[in-house]
Structure formats: C-alpha cells, structure tokens
Amino acid sequence: MKVTYNWLKEFVDIKVSPEELADKLTNVGMEVEEIVYQNKHLHDVHVGKILEIKHHPNADKLDVCQVDVGFRKVQIITSAKNIKEGDLVPVALDGADLVNGVKIKQSTLRGELSQGMFCSGEEIGITEDYYTGAGVNGILILREDYALGEKIEDALGLDDVVFDINITPNRPDCMSVIGIAREVSAILKTSIKDIDNYYEVDKADDINKYLSLEVEDKDLCPRYMATVVKDIVIRESPLWLKKRLNAVGIKTINNMVDITNYVLIEQGQPMHAFDYSFIGGKKIVVKRGNGERLKVLNGNEYTLKTNFLTISNAEKPMVIAGVIGGVNSSVTKDTKISVLEAASFARASVRTTSRAIGVRTDSSARFEKGVDLGSVKNGMETALALVYKLKAGTIVSGVLDVKEYEPKEERKEFSLSKIEKILGIKVKESDAVEILNNLGIKTSISGDTLSCVIPTFRTDIERDADIAEEIIRMYGYDVYDKIDIPVLSGSSFTKGAYDPLLKKQDELKNVLCDNGYFETLNYSFCSADASEKLLFRPEHRQYTMIRLQNPISEDMCCLRTSMAYGMLSTIDYNIKHGNKDLKFFEVGRIYIPKALLLTEQPHEINMLSIGSFCQGEDFFTLKGVVEKLLGKFDVKYRLEYSSLPFMHPGISADVIDEECGVILASFGEVHPKALSNFDIDGKVLYAELNIDELMKHAERKIEFKPISKYPYIERDLALVVDESVTAERLLGCIKKSAGEYYVSSRVFDIYRNPALGENKKSVAVRFTLSSQEKTLTDEEINAVMNKMIKDCEYKLGAKLR
Amino acid sequence: MREQILELERKALEELKDLTNKADTDAFKIKYLSKQGLITNLSRGMRDVPSEERPVVGELINKVKREIESRLALLETKYEEEALNEKLRSEKVDITEPSKGTAQGEIHPLHKIFTKLMDACVEMGFTVVTGPEVELDYYNFEALNVPKDHPARDMQDTFFLGGDLLMRTQTSSVQIRAMENMKPPLKIVSPGRTYRVDSDATHSPVFHQFEGLVIDENISMVDLKSMLTQLLKMLFGDDTKIRFRPSYFPFTEPSVEVDATCPMCKGAGCTRCKGTGLIELLGAGMVNPKVLENCGIDSNKYSGFAFGPGVDRLAMVAYKVPSIKNMFENDMKFLSQQNGEIR
Structure with a gap:
C-alpha cells in the first residue's frame, strides 16, 4: 500500500520527519518497506524562459539559446526543435542531477559555451498523464506562468514523499490513506481531523427519474449505493489530484475516473463510474452470473459463472462485481451522465472470482481482504464532494441505497489481568485506555474490565489476545529488551525426548x-x-x-x-x-x-x-x-x-x-x-x-561370553572351488564342520588363475578354534581340519590347494 | 701379584677415560672383561698365589673388576642412549606431510544447526516430534485459523496436489497434530521440510523450519523472549540480543517478527544487515486461543507460545553461506569447506 506524507497530513498533524514517521509505523506493525522522495534525484533544475534562439554558427543541427532562469541568464546549445522564443522550459544548470541518473556539466559545443540543458518530461520523471506535454519527444514546454528560477520539483509538485507499506491481512482497514492516518494519529497521540465532505445537489432533479436498483443476492452484496451525476464535463483533473494519484502509482485518466481512484486510495472504498447511456432499462441489478460472456477492460472476455457476482443492467451484465468493469459500461470522454457506485461485496466471493479468471485489481485486492461496510457511505460522500469541488458535473438529488443491515459498533469487554498475563508485563490502566482510545476504540475501565466500543473497520478485534496486541504494539516491544528471566521458569516440568x-x-x-x-x-x-x-x-x-x-x-x-x-x-x-x-x-x-x-x-x-x-x-x-x-x-x-x-x-x-x-x-x-x-x-x-x-528392529542386543583360559588356535585353509560356490556357503560349511570348537572364521584371500582350472578360484579361509575346558591337542585340531576338508569336498566339490 | 692387579686397574681406569663411543666401550669390555680379557686372566693367575693370600688377592681382583664394570656400565648406558638418540634423529619425519586413511566427511550445515537446536531444546524439556510433509488443508491452514478463502492464505504460496492435499507450507501443522495427541503442559519442537511456490535469489521452494510450541498455564511473551534469546545466543554468540517487532500470523496473537543482532557486524551495521545492525530471523507469537480451541484445549486455562525459524536462513547466517543456492547445490567445493579448504 502506497501513501504519501502530504496526503496523510490532510488527516492528521504530523510534526515528525518522514524517516521518523516510517520508523514509528514499522514499530507498530505497519512495515514501511520503502521511502521514496520524489525529488531525490532531481537537483538544480529550474524554470527558465527562452529569450532568444539563433542558429549555431558552426553546426547545422544545433541552436544557441539565451535563457533567463530568474537569478541569472545562461546560454544553452540545443538540438531540440519543439521550442520557440518565449517558452517556459525546465533548465538543468551546471552540476544538475536528473532522474535518469545523468549529471549535467557546462561544456563547449563547436566553439560555443553551453551552460546547461533543456529537459524532457522523462528526464524529470513525469509522464503525459501527469502533465500534458511531458510525453512528447522533445523538450517539456511548461504551460503555466511559473516564477522564473523556481525549482522544477516545486513548480510541478514533485515534492512529496511516498511510503510503501506492507499491510498484513488482518488490517484491511489500512489499505487506505485514512486507515494509515488513524494509525499515525494513535502513534503521535493526536486526533484525526474532521473532513467536511461538502457538496450541493440539484434538488429539482430526482435520482428515481433516472434509475432503479435491485440487489438479488444480499449475501454477496450486503450494501450497494448509487448516485447520478449529470451535465458532466470530462476533462483533465487538476494537478494537485493527479500529483497524489501519480505518487502512489495510479495512472490518471480523466476527472470522473480519477475521482473513483482517489476515493479508492484515500478511503479504501473501491468505486465505479458508469456511463448512464450504457445502463439499459435504466436499472441496475446485482446478481449472479448465468454463463454470459463479458468483454472487460483488460481486453479479455470471460464467461460469467453462477458463483460470480455481476452488476447488470436490465438486459446484460456490465461489471464483474468488485473485480473489473466491462468495456461498454464505464465513463468515456463523451460521457454526459454518470452513475457512481459504492458497494460492499463478500470477500470470499470476490477472491474466488478473481482467482478463477486470474484478474487482480486494486478493487479486488481490497474486497477480498474485506472492505469496511461503513466505508461505502464515506466513499460515496467523498466522491460526491470531489465531483462538486472539481466541478465535474451536477449531482442529482437522492441516493439509491440497498443494504442488508446498518453496520453497528459493538461493545465488548476485556480483562486487563488476562492481557497482562499474555504479555507478561504490568500495563498501567491509564496507558491501556489511552492507547485504545487513540486507535479509535472508545474505551473505559472499571476494575479489571476494559469496556471497548469496536469500530466497524476493526473486525479483527475479538478477544483479550487481540487487545493485548493493540496495547503492546503501541506500548512498544522494547519493554522486553530490559526483561531477562530464566527460560520457562514459570512452566511445569516436562521431560525432554528425542525422536x-x-x-x-x-x-x-x-x-x-x-x-x-x-x-x-x-x-x-x-x-x-x-x-x-x-x-x-x-x-x-x-x-x-x-x-x-x-x-x-x-x-x-x-x-x-x-x-x-x-x-x-x-x-x-x-x-x-x-x-x-x-x-x-x-x-x-x-x-x-x-x-x-x-x-x-x-x-x-x-x-x-x-x-x-x-x-x-x-x-x-x-x-x-x-x-x-x-x-x-x-x-x-x-x-x-x-x-x-x-x-x-x-x-x-x-x-x-x-x-x-x-x-x-x-x-x-x-x-x-x-x-x-x-x-x-x-x-x-x-x-x-x-x-x-x-527402525522396526531395536538396538542391537549385546551379550558377552566368557573368554576361554585355554589357547585360541588359528589355522588357515586354502580350498579350490567352482566360481559358483559363494564365500557365504564355504564359510557356512566350515563352521558346521568345526563343531563345538568353532570360534570364528573369515575369508582372507581369493586367488584366481587359469592354472587352477576353468571357472575355479582358490579361497583362503582363516579360522579360530578353542575350547572352554582344555587345551586342544594337535590331534584334535587335525581331526577338525580333516573333517572340514572332507565336508567341503563332499558338499561343495572343494579341493585342498 | 698385588702390584700387577693395581697396575692393571690403573691402566684400565686410564683407558676408560678415553672411551668416547659405543665401539670403544665394546672393545674395552672385550679387552678386560671377556673370557680372555685381562681381568679374567688375572683370576687365572690365582693358581700361582699362595693359598693363604688367595682370599685377599681374590677379593682385590673382584673389587677391581666391580669397579671397572660399574664404571663401564655408566659409560655403556650413556653411549647406548646416544646411539639410540642418533637413530631416532635419523628417523625423523616431516610431520606436516598429509595424513593417511579416509578423509572425513561432514554433516550438512543445515543439519548441524538442526542438531544444535534439538539438543538445546531437549535439554529444556522439549519433545522432538515430526509430521507429514504432504499435509491436509485442515492441519496446514484451517486448524491454524486460516479458513478457506482467507486472505492470509496469500502469505504462503502453496503447492497443491489435488483434493485437500498440499505440500505443507509450515511446520506449524505439526503443532495441531501434537495438540490433538498430547495433553498440556506440553513442550514440543518439530524440525522438517516445508514448501512454498517461491524461487528467487533469496528463496528456495523447498526449505526447512524448526517449529517450537509450549502450552502451559502460565506462559507469556516474556517466556517466548527468554527462550528465543537463549537459542539465538547459542547459535550466534553470547552477545546476541533479540528484538520483537509487531507482525501478523493467523495462528498467533500477538504475533511478532524476531530480529537479532547481526552476527557479522555485532550490531555495528554492515552490508549483510543493510546497515541496520539487526537481521530478521523468524516469526513467533502467543498461540491464538482459537487454535487452542480447535485442538480441544481450554483457552481460558492454558496459553502458549510458538516460534518457527527458517533453519536454512539460520545456517546461512551462522556459517556465512553466500547464497541459498549453495545449500541445495551439493557442490563439493562448498561442502568440503566444512573441514578445511576447498577440495
């Protein structure tokens, strides 16, 4: 969510620097990911007047211009052709920085001194929608009568500071300037300014002459408001408004569209401006899709499924509710009468629809996170005040307003001792009350009980834990910096265990x-x-x-x-x-x-x-x-x-x-x-x-046998066998033959040589014999060996080598 | 005879003084003490000594023999030792030549951190549990207070497998399984793989978390802080400090991001911490009472905290791993650095 420093100031007095404000916002959970100073890369560019243009004596394509930048006169060599004497232009002087990273230096071109450069819109970071002429391929010709020598960033209003804030999903109310302003007011402990949405209506005219409204599915659309503006003059918005939208990354189009976008950003209330001539049957119907096809503003066409909500006229769908408008519904440069919509749509429905067609807009992003039911009316009021202020048209008397219920502020009670238990710190009663009041949660305390009126835009506050979070984030988590207690000292004993x-x-x-x-x-x-x-x-x-x-x-x-x-x-x-x-x-x-x-x-x-x-x-x-x-x-x-x-x-x-x-x-x-x-x-x-x-087999069991006090006798045996006789079988045979005196055996060498015979190998086995009762005699050992040789010969065809 | 003996003794002792090596002592020994040696010959001369003098002369010969033998023995020991030392000197090796036998392999840096964390937590009374990686939507999201179509789902881009099955995006799913099966008070940790649709210079679609959960009657954020301080000190050094920043996770309330003193610059500010002196390490918070209730635990009686650092990140910070890519590339030039140089 992008908001600007000046925009916030409209709602709350800010006496701290942008950096300080960013730090404070981050510390309460509104993480400022970036601060952009619009004029950061613009330096030493001034409004200048071209006094005289002459051909360069030594170059066909260059002109030599005399320029008045107020505090002095300079000579500038240019190849630009869209200028004439008397034009006001941005002049970058020696040492100036431009938005594209270029640094300007005084130089001599073919023998003539050039003390700077004329700038294009791009070089000072503005586009055609922001300032007519900024997009031309050439020098930006300034229209208004600016003071000569005025800094270009001041002249064109490029002096704001933009904060890009990461809004967590639990705070959809902060997807708006007013939402962030409320946080700022709580941080700075100042109150929010009252904004008077003043406008006049044509009392002689009545909206019911123009339009009727029907909401078929109130679950998916709990509130829908529509107003009519006639005698519309579609034109460019004033610079102050374009400046704001431009700063937060919204393209400006014309006064009516800009008004809806302004309300979206400022109040967090998505709006739509219909061209009345497209509303067939003079009727708006909010209903589910029915398999119709609708071509929308991104150029694609979608089938409207029955779980999509649409804004239709008497004949056909015009808008995919909360997501995107159809091509033949919105205001154009020829619009004379417009219908302004402010509505609330069920967030899951908008989310599903937006996912299904793969379209995400500023509107859907807000609806799917949850738009405050109360902001529908605020949004409409703000929009009408802007229509009046901008003289965009005449507001017809009356509002069509279909609502399921009026949002009410709920009173809830919380326990301060439970909050303290969660936080593990003492909270002063007066601090708790002050913090909550500053956040717009009207709070009083009696004993342990905090009695709070929860505003409609704070649907996230339900329990003690939620209030605990509000208190601690405003209190400041640095209270924990000084606390150092042993780990889990108050918890029950548990025995640790590995997997x-x-x-x-x-x-x-x-x-x-x-x-x-x-x-x-x-x-x-x-x-x-x-x-x-x-x-x-x-x-x-x-x-x-x-x-x-x-x-x-x-x-x-x-x-x-x-x-x-x-x-x-x-x-x-x-x-x-x-x-x-x-x-x-x-x-x-x-x-x-x-x-x-x-x-x-x-x-x-x-x-x-x-x-x-x-x-x-x-x-x-x-x-x-x-x-x-x-x-x-x-x-x-x-x-x-x-x-x-x-x-x-x-x-x-x-x-x-x-x-x-x-x-x-x-x-x-x-x-x-x-x-x-x-x-x-x-x-x-x-x-x-x-x-x-x-793992199904437990740890290996270990069981010792006594070591015999009589000698352990080691003998080797080399046997020639077929290749097919495996080492395992040979050792098995030897073990069996050794009988009661067997201790261990292993193959210690395998020798292969044609001289042994075709497909033969010689396997050398070392085995150990012993007895627990006596020293084995040579006769006993030889008897065992002979039995081994005989058995191996008989069973495996082995020959003594 | 007597003079003869004493003369021989004098001569022998004189010669002894000139013996300077083992060969000389050997020759001396043969000359005087062998069967044909001069001393032995003296004994043979006893025949000519009158019988009444024999005991005295015999005693004298023995005395002289013992004297020479003992002096010789001293020299022999000395020269034998010298000879041995000389031999040992000649056998000297270059002790910096390489060792023989199998080179040592190494546990992956990620698992080194896992082991440290588990050891520390088991000591603190935690039980290590694991859970499935292919998880049901319920355990990964719904029971953790993230209903279907809740915007918080966007915080974790999920790999789906069809039906209610997905690759778990967080080890927090194990919290739910543990709370269903164990009664409070409980302290568990769960190491494991987690998955998110995220692949760039700092994110890997497969990564690892170490979930911690404590549920008991008197657990507060202070406990969370002291626990995390202890773990992070263990990993990054005793001068590590931690700081909480407010954040949001659906399954904790209040939720915090935990920053720690940057171990590279010790808080002075460097490129790694972008000059802040702090690095963002993990998310944590007090278990949301709704989550306890979803698992049938009385949220009026019990509270708890949970934390879930990305262990890949901890390992990268602890061991100054240059890039997340290194963690999964398995390049021997990376792995072998753990026991010395690149091989």
Whole structure:
C-alpha cells in the first residue's frame, strides 16, 4: 500500500520527519518497506524562459539559446526543435542531477559555451498523464506562468514523499490513506481531523427519474449505493489530484475516473463510474452470473459463472462485481451522465472470482481482504464532494441505497489481568485506555474490565489476545529488551525426548562422515521423467509419482519416489564442475502414493542414500560401509541380487529381512543405462537404506561370553572351488564342520588363475578354534581340519590347494 | 701379584677415560672383561698365589673388576642412549606431510544447526516430534485459523496436489497434530521440510523450519523472549540480543517478527544487515486461543507460545553461506569447506 506524507497530513498533524514517521509505523506493525522522495534525484533544475534562439554558427543541427532562469541568464546549445522564443522550459544548470541518473556539466559545443540543458518530461520523471506535454519527444514546454528560477520539483509538485507499506491481512482497514492516518494519529497521540465532505445537489432533479436498483443476492452484496451525476464535463483533473494519484502509482485518466481512484486510495472504498447511456432499462441489478460472456477492460472476455457476482443492467451484465468493469459500461470522454457506485461485496466471493479468471485489481485486492461496510457511505460522500469541488458535473438529488443491515459498533469487554498475563508485563490502566482510545476504540475501565466500543473497520478485534496486541504494539516491544528471566521458569516440568528415528539417523550419519561421505540436500521434487531415467517400469511401486498441480518448473513437477534421482543428479553436477572424490549421502523422504488418484496422504518413507564416484571404491568397500550401518540395528538379513532396475544386475544386492522378507537396503553399482540417462560416464556406487523398516528392529542386543583360559588356535585353509560356490556357503560349511570348537572364521584371500582350472578360484579361509575346558591337542585340531576338508569336498566339490 | 692387579686397574681406569663411543666401550669390555680379557686372566693367575693370600688377592681382583664394570656400565648406558638418540634423529619425519586413511566427511550445515537446536531444546524439556510433509488443508491452514478463502492464505504460496492435499507450507501443522495427541503442559519442537511456490535469489521452494510450541498455564511473551534469546545466543554468540517487532500470523496473537543482532557486524551495521545492525530471523507469537480451541484445549486455562525459524536462513547466517543456492547445490567445493579448504 502506497501513501504519501502530504496526503496523510490532510488527516492528521504530523510534526515528525518522514524517516521518523516510517520508523514509528514499522514499530507498530505497519512495515514501511520503502521511502521514496520524489525529488531525490532531481537537483538544480529550474524554470527558465527562452529569450532568444539563433542558429549555431558552426553546426547545422544545433541552436544557441539565451535563457533567463530568474537569478541569472545562461546560454544553452540545443538540438531540440519543439521550442520557440518565449517558452517556459525546465533548465538543468551546471552540476544538475536528473532522474535518469545523468549529471549535467557546462561544456563547449563547436566553439560555443553551453551552460546547461533543456529537459524532457522523462528526464524529470513525469509522464503525459501527469502533465500534458511531458510525453512528447522533445523538450517539456511548461504551460503555466511559473516564477522564473523556481525549482522544477516545486513548480510541478514533485515534492512529496511516498511510503510503501506492507499491510498484513488482518488490517484491511489500512489499505487506505485514512486507515494509515488513524494509525499515525494513535502513534503521535493526536486526533484525526474532521473532513467536511461538502457538496450541493440539484434538488429539482430526482435520482428515481433516472434509475432503479435491485440487489438479488444480499449475501454477496450486503450494501450497494448509487448516485447520478449529470451535465458532466470530462476533462483533465487538476494537478494537485493527479500529483497524489501519480505518487502512489495510479495512472490518471480523466476527472470522473480519477475521482473513483482517489476515493479508492484515500478511503479504501473501491468505486465505479458508469456511463448512464450504457445502463439499459435504466436499472441496475446485482446478481449472479448465468454463463454470459463479458468483454472487460483488460481486453479479455470471460464467461460469467453462477458463483460470480455481476452488476447488470436490465438486459446484460456490465461489471464483474468488485473485480473489473466491462468495456461498454464505464465513463468515456463523451460521457454526459454518470452513475457512481459504492458497494460492499463478500470477500470470499470476490477472491474466488478473481482467482478463477486470474484478474487482480486494486478493487479486488481490497474486497477480498474485506472492505469496511461503513466505508461505502464515506466513499460515496467523498466522491460526491470531489465531483462538486472539481466541478465535474451536477449531482442529482437522492441516493439509491440497498443494504442488508446498518453496520453497528459493538461493545465488548476485556480483562486487563488476562492481557497482562499474555504479555507478561504490568500495563498501567491509564496507558491501556489511552492507547485504545487513540486507535479509535472508545474505551473505559472499571476494575479489571476494559469496556471497548469496536469500530466497524476493526473486525479483527475479538478477544483479550487481540487487545493485548493493540496495547503492546503501541506500548512498544522494547519493554522486553530490559526483561531477562530464566527460560520457562514459570512452566511445569516436562521431560525432554528425542525422536528415536532422528536420533538413529544422526548415528548413521556420523558413521558415513567418518567414512568420508558428505551430507547433501536435494529437493523433494523431480522431473516427470525421473522414473524413466531410473529405468522403473509401470509395475514398479516407485514408478508412479505424485504430480504438483502448480509446479514452479517442469524440472520440479513431481514428488520423488527414489532417492537415486537426487544422488545421481548431484554426482552429475559435481563431475560437470570438475570435482573429484565424490562421496555423498542424503537423508530424506520419498513419497509413494497409496492410490493413483490422490485422495489420501501418501506413504512418506524415511530413506538414507549413499553415492560415490571415487577411485578405490567398489562393491565391497560399499558393502563394508553398509554393513557398518546395518550393525546399528538388531536385524538378521540375507543378500540377494538387487531387484532395483537402476542397479547393475550382477554387482548389486538387496538386503532382505530374514524374518519378513522386506527389502531393508540395496547397494551396488548403478546400471550403465541409468548412468547414461544422467549423463554420467564411469562407475557410480549407490546404496539406499529404508530407515523406517530398519527402525522396526531395536538396538542391537549385546551379550558377552566368557573368554576361554585355554589357547585360541588359528589355522588357515586354502580350498579350490567352482566360481559358483559363494564365500557365504564355504564359510557356512566350515563352521558346521568345526563343531563345538568353532570360534570364528573369515575369508582372507581369493586367488584366481587359469592354472587352477576353468571357472575355479582358490579361497583362503582363516579360522579360530578353542575350547572352554582344555587345551586342544594337535590331534584334535587335525581331526577338525580333516573333517572340514572332507565336508567341503563332499558338499561343495572343494579341493585342498 | 698385588702390584700387577693395581697396575692393571690403573691402566684400565686410564683407558676408560678415553672411551668416547659405543665401539670403544665394546672393545674395552672385550679387552678386560671377556673370557680372555685381562681381568679374567688375572683370576687365572690365582693358581700361582699362595693359598693363604688367595682370599685377599681374590677379593682385590673382584673389587677391581666391580669397579671397572660399574664404571663401564655408566659409560655403556650413556653411549647406548646416544646411539639410540642418533637413530631416532635419523628417523625423523616431516610431520606436516598429509595424513593417511579416509578423509572425513561432514554433516550438512543445515543439519548441524538442526542438531544444535534439538539438543538445546531437549535439554529444556522439549519433545522432538515430526509430521507429514504432504499435509491436509485442515492441519496446514484451517486448524491454524486460516479458513478457506482467507486472505492470509496469500502469505504462503502453496503447492497443491489435488483434493485437500498440499505440500505443507509450515511446520506449524505439526503443532495441531501434537495438540490433538498430547495433553498440556506440553513442550514440543518439530524440525522438517516445508514448501512454498517461491524461487528467487533469496528463496528456495523447498526449505526447512524448526517449529517450537509450549502450552502451559502460565506462559507469556516474556517466556517466548527468554527462550528465543537463549537459542539465538547459542547459535550466534553470547552477545546476541533479540528484538520483537509487531507482525501478523493467523495462528498467533500477538504475533511478532524476531530480529537479532547481526552476527557479522555485532550490531555495528554492515552490508549483510543493510546497515541496520539487526537481521530478521523468524516469526513467533502467543498461540491464538482459537487454535487452542480447535485442538480441544481450554483457552481460558492454558496459553502458549510458538516460534518457527527458517533453519536454512539460520545456517546461512551462522556459517556465512553466500547464497541459498549453495545449500541445495551439493557442490563439493562448498561442502568440503566444512573441514578445511576447498577440495
């Protein structure tokens, strides 16, 4: 919301500087986002009179002008052709600044001294609608008889200060100059000035001769007022009015339209000025749309649905209520009689309609936030006073006014002690009363009870908390600067608790950091082709992604169903940026829809993904990391070749819960086809853990066995087996054969050589035997070893190497 | 014999003085004390000593031998130590050469802040809870006093998924879920992802919030202030001060924006804080009684406060992250700076 310093001064005496006022407004919750001094960039430009124009002796296209700027005479060289002797023009003198950032310097052009420059409208920051002639391609010729030497900003009224204020949605009443002025008066503790809306009407004429009014849907239009102005002379508005509208960014058009906009900004009441000749049947009907088409002022045509409210004449719709006017309804330069409308429309209806057709106007912005029912009448009065003041036409006697009810100020009671309890500070009774009264809330106090009359424009005030806010924002939040008490000292004891999943994730993350992995963050969004890029097929649970209805871009239009998308994108990004030794992980959720037509919340599954593109990393180094992570859970699992389509079918594994068969994790190399979909050349290792599933398995149980006091015997065995015999089976066989003396075993070397035979490998196993009762003898140990060799030969075809 | 012994002793002690290294002491030891050594030979000469003198001569030989041995031992220790020191000196390494083994990875700066906040709050008696990111309109808006078609909805541009489903725009949705399931007094915090249709130099469509909520019988704005002061001091240093500015959120009343001393310039004014010495960090306020009632909590008996900083922003301020882009780009040149240089 833009308001100007001078406009505010019309309603309240302001004795503080614009900066100070801006600070004070911000401190009460009216955040001033910007202060613009209209003349900030204009400096040393004066009204000058061209006394004489002569051709430049040395240049065909230049003229030498003698100019009187009041306090002295200067010579200016110009190429402009729209000037003549006697013209008043803006003259930028040596050292002047212009709005476009240009700085003027005295110079010599082809041997003739030029002591400044004539300015165009653009160079001093004004447009054609503000000052006729400002838009011409040439020098701005000033019309009025300004004093020579007067500063141009003073002459043209470019001396106001504009505040751009962020109005929060709870204060629609402040979407107006009068609303902000009320805040200012409360801040400065001065009263609002009474404005006398004086106008005269043609008592001989009667509005009922011109017009009748019918409101079909009073829920959507609780009040509608219409007046008629005849004998209209459409012309330019006076400069003072244009100046105001211009300053707050409203284009000026003609006196009647400008009046409606002036009321909109000043009173916050949107208005409309109809051309009476368009009101067929001399009747205005406020009713819902019925599928008609209406071409509106933005050039588009819309179908008026039944939930749109329209202002129609006896024949057809003219305006989409509160949003935008139709092309053949508003005043034009030929208008002779006009109907002025001030109304109130239901905010939800205007919001829905504005959203539905995608049109937002100054009017709809106010209606959808809520226009005070009381401002309808104020708005109309202000508009009529302006019509009278501007001599825009003759006001016909009478007002058509259809209203559901007259807005009444409500009396409410509040508890000062409750307010103090909310604020945590003592509030002096007199302070509370003064603050509220200054805000226009007529207040008296008796005991603990504040008795308040809530003005119609303060629909946001209902409870103690609302009054508490009014008091504290005017009191100043800096009262808290001096208060320093221990945290939550007055509250009940509660025991703190971590979320177990987050706690466990931290544990896993630390393991990964210690193994050289960096944590990453990816958006939860992905592109629509993410599933295809990851080689998912429609039968996969992760194929179908939830689509956003209003994505920012196609790259981010779906919710991820796999962490791999972000990980591979991250690796691709880093490779392209020349980074090496890439080891990453991410914790995050994937979103699996329960049904294709999304009717309920999807499964949000907490996942941990790991990815690396790094020399020295292979399936088994990754396996080591995954085992460390799984070691944080009490889970029995087996490995199977991974079922994930984007994994290398032979160098990847799913970790499967032995009890229920659920996939707890997957890891391995990424499928080369998937890699090429992400534009990655090389080998990427990827793992993902389903944290939600893993969390079903409690902390790993630890139980110690006694250490034997007898020796632990270590032996090695090298067995040649077929490639098809897995390490797991071999160790399983050895463990079984070792029987009661078995302590542990591991593969410590695998050797492959054609000399071993086709498809053979030699697996070296180291195992430890011991007994709790005795020292094992060589005979006992040899017996165990022989049994192992025999068993492995029998069951697995193994040969001692 | 006696003279012979004493002469040998004198000679040996003389030679001992000239021993300057381990090789010399070894040679000396062989010369005098080995099986064929001069002292040992003296003992062999005992045969020629008359038997009545033998004990005396024997004692003398032993005495001389002990004397030489003990003096030699001192020298040996000295020279062994020197030799060891010499060896150790020769083994010296350049301790500034790089370490071996796996490089250290790092937790993302965002999660470092999350962890700090959670640790501090759990210590203060808060329970950490989480909630769904794909949320029902009711939990994200309606129960938080933002009815359908309320203008406050414009404050948070929302990603819609169809029906009543949307991407939550704020972790405040977890407040409602917590209040439905837990009885006051309650203190909860909820970290998580949030989403808004907003993407520019300072906004990311995906960001993170850390929601805090306290509901009890005697909670006021003073409690809110002391709580936030403590948290922000922890993140930005003990000289951090906070300031409230009036604001509006439908689910709190009164509502405030919370500014803190700019940690870059300590309040002196810099480019980061646009010369104000303060940075805008979060929104907070006293829980709107309507929200309590929506969750079946007696608003006459209980009050509470809520706060919800954007954690991305906290991390950016705490660690001087140059751009929001860095937070989601996952560039190794960014991440690796956490443990030293760009790698």
